[in-house]
Amino acid sequence: MQRIETLGRHYGAFLTLCGTVAGALTFGVMCLVVANAVMRYGFNRPIAGTLELTEGALPFMIFLSLALTQFHGGHIKVVLLTQALSPALARAAKVFAMLLGAVLFAWAAYAGWLMAVKSFAMGELERGSIRFPIWPVKFAVFFGLMLLSIQFFLDAIYCALGGNLDEPSQEVTP
Numbered sequence: 071m072q073r074i075e076t077l078g079r080h081y082g083a084f085l086t087l088c089g090t091v092a093g094a095l096t097f098g099v100m101c102l103v104v105a106n107a108v109m110r111y112g113f114n115r116p117i118a119g120t121l122e123l124t125e126g127a128l129p130f131m132i133f134l135s136l137a138l139t140q141f142h143g144g145h146i147k148v149v150l151l152t153q154a155l156s157p158a159l160a161r162a163a164k165v166f167a168m169l170l171g172a173v174l175f176a177w178a179a180y181a182g183w184l185m186a187v188k189s190f191a192m193g194e195l196e197r198g199s200i201r202f203p204i205w206p207v208k209f210a211v212f213f214g215l216m217l218l219s220i221q222f223f224l225d226a227i228y229c230a231l232g233g234n235l236d237e238p239s240q241e242v243t244p
Contacts (some may be wrong), residue, residue: 073192074227078141081224083139092134099127119200126196129174129207137221143235149239161229168226168235182212 080241102120139145152160186208194204230233 074224074231075233078228081220082138082141083140085221088134088214088217089138092131095127095134096131099124107159119198119226122198122200122202124197125205126202126204129214130210133211137217140218140225141219152241163232164235165226168222168229172219172222172226174221175215179212179215179219182208182215183233 077103102117102123106117152163155163186205189208190203192206195201196204225235
C-alpha cells in the first residue's frame with residue numbers, strides 16, 4: 071500500500087506540473103483576449119490570430135488538467151447505487167468503475183494518438199488569419215487522455231488495496 075501511495079504522490083506532482091502549465095496557458099490566453107479587446111475597440115487594430123490561438127490553446131488547458139482533477143477527486147461521482155451496498159461490494163464497484171474508466175480513456179487516448187499521428191504525417195494546418203500546425207493540439211488531447219487513464223488505473227489499485235478515494239489522502243506536497 072505504501073508503494074502505491076508513494077507512486078501516487080510522485081504522479082500527482084507530475085500532474086500538478088501539468089496543471090500549472092494549463093493554468094499559465096489560461097492566464098496567457100486571458101491576457102491575449104484582453105489585449106485584443108483593448109486594441110480592437112481602443113485603437114481599431116485587433117491582434118491577428120487571437121481567435122486561432124485561443125482555439126488552439128483550449129485543448130491544452132482542458133486536457134492537461136483532466137487527470138489532476140481526477141487525482142484530487144474533483145470529478146462528479148454518482149453514489150446512488152454504492153451507498154446501498156455493503157462496504158465490500160461498494161469497494162468492488164468502485165474498483166470496477168475505476169478500471170472501466172481506465173479502459174475507456176485508454177481507448178480514447180489510442181484514438182487520439184492515431185488522429186495526432188495522421189495530422190502530423192499530413193502536415194495539417196490551422197487556416198485563418200495566422201497559420202500554425204494542428205498536430206501539437208491533437209497530441210495534447212492524446213497526452214491528457216493517457217494521463218487520465220493512468221490516474222484511473224492508479225485509483226483502482228489504491229481502492230482495491232483498501233484506500234479510500236472519498237478522502238483527500240493523495241495530497242501532493244510541493
